[in-house]
Amino acid sequence: MSYSAAPFDTSHNMAHVLKDVGYFVNIIALALSGIQYTVILKERNQIIKNQYEKISESEKVKDEFINIAAHELRTPIQPILALSIFLYGQNGALENYREHIEIIIKNSKRLQKLAEEILDAAKIESHSLTLDPERFDLLLVIHNLIRDLGSQIRNDNNDVIIRFFYDGKKVEEKGLNENDGGDALYIHADKNRITRVLSNILSNSIKFTTHGEIDILVQNVKNHLSVKIKDSGPGIDKAILPKLFDKFITGSPSGTGLGLYICKYIIKAHGGNIWAENNPSNAGATFTFTLPLNKDG
Structure with a gap:
């Protein structure tokens, strides 16, 4: 049995090694890039989700606000309108209708208070309510x-x-x-x-x-x-x-x-x-x- 040593081309084999290393480096880089991209996507998705929730909550508050305001404003308006129509068709001294007028005044004040509350709440939400000390x-x-x-x-x-x-x-x-x-x-x-x-x-x-x-x-x-x-x-x-x-x-x-x-x-x-x-x-x-x-x- 005889042995012979095959020539070893160092530069050729090193090139293959470097090529393989480069291949794996690219795979790792792509993987890391994918992870980083996934993290960015998750962050952006969370931002979009938070903004959507804020908009949804804002719309919900706005709808609730409109419903309450419409109901509460209608309550004092009805007696004001009804009694005003009634008094318009009457003859005689106002003294005879003092009770009716008092009801109109009471509900007008209530209406004024409701309007002030709604306006102030809107100013608070828009950060525009100011003080006059x-x-x-x-x-x-x-x-x-x-x-x-x-x-x-x-x-x-x-x-x-x-x-x-x-x-x-x-x-x-x-x-x-x-x-x-x-x-x-x-x-x-x-x-x-x-x-x-x-x-x-x-x-x-x-x-x-x-x-x-x-x-x-x-x-x-x-x-x-x-x-x-x-x-x-x-x-x-x-x-x-x-x-x-x-x-x-x-x-x-x-x-x-x-x-x-x-x-x-x-x-x-x-x-x-x-x-x-x-x-x-x-x-x-x-x-x-x-x-x-x-x-x-």
Whole structure:
């Protein structure tokens, strides 16, 4: 048996090795490229999905908003239109139709409030709701509001007493004349919108309190003020309480469910906080909001 050594062409064999290596490198590169492309596709797909969900949610909110607005606006319009047509065909002194006119005025005010809520909610959604701050006496605003809401108590036949306290002391009308050394609490805020917040919470308290007391407690605490409105009504449904200040949440069959949502935005825009809680032993509810006090106040 004989052995012979075949010549080994180093350069030729190295070329084959490099060719094979290059082939595998290309396969790995394609695989990695495919993985990277898949990751990009998944990311883009998630972005598209998120955008679609946002659009769908926006459309859902818009439809719900339109349905609620249409229903609530129709309610006060019907008696206004019917009574206006009735009065148009009558002869005689207006004094004979005072009750009819009062109903028209009441429903016109309700219609005005609904329109304001819808417009404010739309401004909040478009981030275009602005504040117009000024210096004013908060105690006087609250007192005037209590006086104005007296008609709501009478119309609802409620046996309710509203009591007003500032720093633990009961506030009387005669004690609101600053020139005579009476109480005053000047703050720098949007007077109309703060009045809206107070009016909304107080109106709700009156609506749900058929008898008993509603206490308004204003306190000056260090660098901020606290306003509590405590009623003796049935309290807030525990299922509703955590989302009470969300859009379209309401504890009654009527209403847009926008009032407290707007209140929250207004107070937050002023740098304050707002919340609600049930009183102990299910004895009504308390709404509290805070506002910062500054040197302009």
